[in-house]
Amino acid sequence: MQLPNIISDLVKTQNEFNSAAYADCFAEDAQVSDEGKTHNGKAEIEKWIDKSNKENKATMEPxxxxxxxDxxxxxxxxxxxxxxxxxxxHFKIADGKIQALKVTG
Incomplete structure (x- = not known):
């Protein structure tokens, strides 16, 4: 399966539990919606994924x-x-960065 580079990068950084590199996949003003909460901007996204990585140690397999x-x-x-x-x-991608991500079950 062929994924856009930015999504491949996101999967790789998630599987390495690299929160800073994960956040770098997003635009400065990006938005993530997951588990009923919305996280705005790269700094907030990095805090969210870092906490999730520490608590859940979740890996992604496309x-x-x-x-x-998308x-x-x-x-x-x-x-x-x-x-x-x-x-x-659910991704919204522009200029090689993730602008928005919504995670659903």
Missing amino acids: VDYDEKE ILSAKIAGSFPGSPLILKF
Whole structure:
């Protein structure tokens, strides 16, 4: 499966638990919606993913990608209840950076 470079980078940094590099995949004013919360801007996104990495140790394994809609389906496995899960990552990408990400079940 061929993923856009920025999504490949996001998966790689998630699997390395590299919160700073993960946040660098996003635009300065990007927005992430996950588990009923919205995180605004790179600094807030980095705090959110760092906390998640420490608590859940979640890895991503891409299973499908809808190029038309920019939706990645990935198996997420970690130290959280219900692991592993298949989640959908809805991206808005512009200028080589993620502008918005919404995670759904």
